Amino acid sequence: MTKKNAIFFSCNERFLFTLCVALLSLKEHNAKLLQNTDVLIYQQGFSEEDKAFVNQILPCKFTEYKFAVETDFNNINFKHFTQLTFARYEIFDLLDTYAKVLYIDVDVMIGGDLSYIFDHFGSKGGVAMCKDTQKGLTLITKNFVKPLPQYDMTVPCYNAGVTLFCDNIPHRQELRMWCYHKTAEWLDNLVCPDQGVVNVMLQQFHVPIEVLPDICNCLPSNPKYLDKDRHDVLIYHCAGGGVRFWTYTYNAPWQKYYQQYLALGGRPHTDKEHAWLKLIKKHNWQRFDFFERSPDPQMHPMRFLKYVLAWPFKYVRRKLSK
Template identity: 85%
Template sequence: MSKKNAIFFSCNERFIFTLSVALLSLKKYNQELLKNTDVLVYYQGFTQADKDFLNRILPCKFTEYHFAVETDFNNINFKHFTQLTFARYEIFDLLDTYRKVLYIDVDVMIGGDLSYIFNNFGDKSGVAMCKDTQKGLTLITKNFVKPLPQYDMTVPCYNAGVTLFCDNIPHRRELRMWCYHKTAEWLENLVCPDQGVVNVMFQEFGIQVEVLPDICNCLPSNPKYLDKNRHDVLIYHCAGGGVRFWTYTWNSLWQPFYQEYLAMGGKPHTDKEHAWLKWIKKFNLQRWAFFDRSPDPQMHPARFIKYVLAYPFKYWFK
């Protein structure tokens, strides 16, 4: 019997609302895929009621997560990112059970059929990721306070927010614990902790990365992210903190899923909204297409001016 595929999320109680949006959007566009693909959720802090709620959206297989080695859990890298960012290391052992596992961060919205990723990537090298272009920093040195002299810091960085791991990845049985031990060893030197470790792992074990197109992990730095004419983006990922779907600006793609979550009895998020989003909601400006995904003029004034100048030509005079 051939092995199934899986989609992997990790989440704590604070981000149940955005995991719910991810699951609702996954369900909308992936009915056929989900017939033979397990949804795995590694968690900390969930109650049984939380798990029951998420299962109402999609049947999930839940596993309580524990960091695999002793380390300093008061370190800033655990306070800022939480232990759950390292749950992806568990995927290497899960490949005993699954043929391919697609790791997806929870601060995402699914926009299309993810079968494209499973069907077209991973068979050659065992791993597929998008290149990282956040803030114009494209090399793996961005993940470290100080460069690691034993590795080449000038190679491209791959964004860990969406990663396809396959059971043919070289040295698979060594990878899980190597990642845990290096995380503990390098903890004070890590900026993007899991991403730094995984990118160096490729060098250590001579693993080639198949490059996913940017529609598979569309980041806020990507022009496609705010382009209302795009209908091919498979995963929108609000990596970068400030440009979150729920706090930055009105996003007409994300809002219906969030409203569906609330209608199911989900708790509203408690994150502070930008003044720009508050203003849009206060005056019901979201009814005008201009304000949908409009850049925050206070946080990104240059981006907003460019948006204002380009808007008539891009969306009115089509």
């Protein structure tokens, strides 16, 4: 019997709203894919009402998650990231059931058909990720307080926020518990905890990495992230927290899905919005093309200046292309 594929999210009740946005955008762009692809949600703190609410959007399979080994759960990495960031380790065993599992962080918006990822990646080495360019740091040392002398710290870092795992990964049966034990062992030395462990795992077990194009995990450091002229981005990912869709600036595509979530009866988020976003919404400036996806001038003054200078040319080009 041919194994199905799956899409994997992990979430607590705090981020239920952005999980729902991710699912609404997934549903809009992936009707055919979802006919034969399970949606798996590993969760903590969901009520039965929360699960029923999510299932209004898409039928999902829920699993209550628990970190697999004893460790210091008061460590800053568990406070900042929560246990759920490590739920991706469970995917190695899920590959007994599924051929390919696409892990996606919940702070995303899906912009296209994810069949491209399933169809074109994973057959060579079993793992596919995009290179990580956040904050101008590109090597795996960014994931650790101090380098690990037993590993090569000069190799590229891959962003774990979107990862394709396939059932042909070498040494797959060993990987789940290896990742858990190394997380506990290195806990005080980890900065981007799950990402650091997964990147080192690639070295330890000689797992060939396939590099996804940046449209599969478009990060805020990527010029495509706020570019209204791009229509090829498959996954927008507001990694890092500072430029979240719901707090940074007005993002019309994300707001569309968020309004759908609220219309279904979802609870509004309570995160503090940037002054820039508050100003745009207060004066309804989002109706003007300039303000939609405009960088926050207080947080990113040079990015805003570049936007101001380039906007007239891009605006005219968009008008002429219609």
